[in-house]
Amino acid sequence: MGKPSIAVIYLPGNNCEEETLRAVIANGMGGDIVRWNQEKNVHDYDGYVIVGGWAYEDRIRAGAIAAKDPIMHAIIDQAKTGKPVLGICNGAQVLVEAGMIPSIKEGVKMALAPNINPLISGYYCTWAALKSVQSQSRCAFTKTIKEGEIILMPIAHGEGRFMTSDASVITELESDSQIIFQYSTRTGEILSQFPTNPNGSVENIAAICNKQGNVMAMMPHPERAAFVCQLPHTKEKMDAAGNLTLMQQPALAGKLFESMKLYIEEGL
Amino acid sequence: MEMIVTLKIPDTTAITAYKTLREMGFDNLKTLRRANFYHIEGDVKEEDLKKIDVLVNVNKNEVQFKLEKKEGKHYVLVQDKEQGNGLLNTLHKLGLGIITKIEKGTLWVLEGVSKEEAIKITEELLANRHYQAYKFL
Numbered sequence: 001m002g003k004p005s006i007a008v009i010y011l012p013g014n015n016c017e018e019e020t021l022r023a024v025i026a027n028g029m030g031g032d033i034v035r036w037n038q039e040k041n042v043h044d045y046d047g048y049v050i051v052g053g054w055a056y057e058d059r060i061r062a063g064a065i066a067a068k069d070p071i072m073h074a075i076i077d078q079a080k081t082g083k084p085v086l087g088i089c090n091g092a093q094v095l096v097e098a099g100m101i102p103s104i105k106e107g108v109k110m111a112l113a114p115n116i117n118p119l120i121s122g123y124y125c126t127w128a129a130l131k132s133v134q135s136q137s138r139c140a141f142t143k144t145i146k147e148g149e150i151i152l153m154p155i156a157h158g159e160g161r162f163m164t165s166d167a168s169v170i171t172e173l174e175s176d177s178q179i180i181f182q183y184s185t186r187t188g189e190i191l192s193q194f195p196t197n198p199n200g201s202v203e204n205i206a207a208i209c210n211k212q213g214n215v216m217a218m219m220p221h222p223e224r225a226a227f228v229c230q231l232p233h234t235k236e237k238m239d240a241a242g243n244l245t246l247m248q249q250p251a252l253a254g255k256l257f258e259s260m261k262l263y264i265e266e267g268l
Numbered sequence: 269m270e271m272i273v274t275l276k277i278p279d280t281t282a283i284t285a286y287k288t289l290r291e292m293g294f295d296n297l298k299t300l301r302r303a304n305f306y307h308i309e310g311d312v313k314e315e316d317l318k319k320i321d322v323l324v325n326v327n328k329n330e331v332q333f334k335l336e337k338k339e340g341k342h343y344v345l346v347q348d349k350e351q352g353n354g355l356l357n358t359l360h361k362l363g364l365g366i367i368t369k370i371e372k373g374t375l376w377v378l379e380g381v382s383k384e385e386a387i388k389i390t391e392e393l394l395a396n397r398h399y400q401a402y403k404f405l
Binding site for chain 2: 056057059060061064065068070097108109110111113114116121122163164165166
């Protein structure tokens with residue numbers, strides 16, 4: 001098998017496609033930016049990333065129109081065969097509104113609702129610490145991420161609060177181990193209060209996978225923390241200061257893409 | 269009091285929603301219109317509300333204070349269940365402390381479909397019932 005080839009799906013109004021493709025390539029895969037209206041055969045790709053931004057201007061609400069875009073029919077079909085699909089930020093909103101998260105077959109069971117934040121109403125951006133809370137084998141995007149590992153990634157959203165009106169959904173997410181990352185402190189404590197939980201997500205959810213583990217919706221941006229030069233003032237960044245080679249090395253968030261590659265090659 | 273703010277320029281959100289619904293198979297949908305709907309409490313006059321530019325842009329919007337319903341149309345109000353205080357805080361910062369409560373929603377006006385279809389349209393696209401509620405006016 002050659003290099004896995006990833007379709008970085010670009011819907012009108014998205015803005016994260018270039019850096020997402022860069023992160024895909026830096027972690028050993030090939031890929032293309034695939035526009036929503038291209039004739040290209042979406043089925044030919046080994047995996048998919050639905051990127052961040054404001055697809056269809058968030059008309060009606062974030063992800064609502066994009067979830068109905070014809071390209072999503074193809075992606076849903078490919079996800080059912082087990083191919084990996086990662087939704088980042090707006091991509092996560094699309095997956096939730098399309099009913100692919102929490103599970104492909106069961107309709108729209110959740111929402112990414114407006115943030116609850118004591119400081120600011122609406123759009124909020126900050127660095128967040130994400131704690132991996134499942135085993136490496138649970139999900140296509142955590143095969144190289146140990147349980148308990150903490151990864152810094154930025155968030156930048158106004159509607160990032162995972163929630164549901166159906167309490168049984170949360171019970172099922174917990175019993176099926178579908179909550180993959182939770183917002184935590186940098187030392188790994190999962191505190192429900194702001195600022196540890198930056199948007200009021202139920203159970204501090206930052207990322208959820210589907211039952212099969214091949215589809216994941218996450219609000220933080222791994223493509224914006226995939227290289228050392230993108231990080232905030234951490235020890236890793238300070239140690240690399242002045243050294244271009246070190247600055248361009250992959251950072252921890254790149255492991256999501258590295259895991260995606262391993263999943264395509266080996267399965268879960 | 270209620271204030272209904274519509275666009276007098278093309279409403280690209282309503283146009284996109286209409287096209288999406290037609291592609292979803294709602295072929296009977298003849299028109300779809302949208303308005304910002306506010307429920308406002310406080311000792312404030314209608315003429316003064318029209319001048320609040322975070323609510324009304326006189327270049328783009330028209331304002332009504334009474335919903336005039338027409339035969340053959342369904343009027344669906346979609347609101348976030350949790351309204352928050354962001355808009356009220358903004359109005360207070362602008363010196364409008366006389367407004368004691370404001371709730372915002374989107375009023376969708378559907379023509380050409382049955383009540384059952386209007387419900388389906390609302391539940392499949394116009395509202396996410398996990399954090400939004402809807403009612404027919």
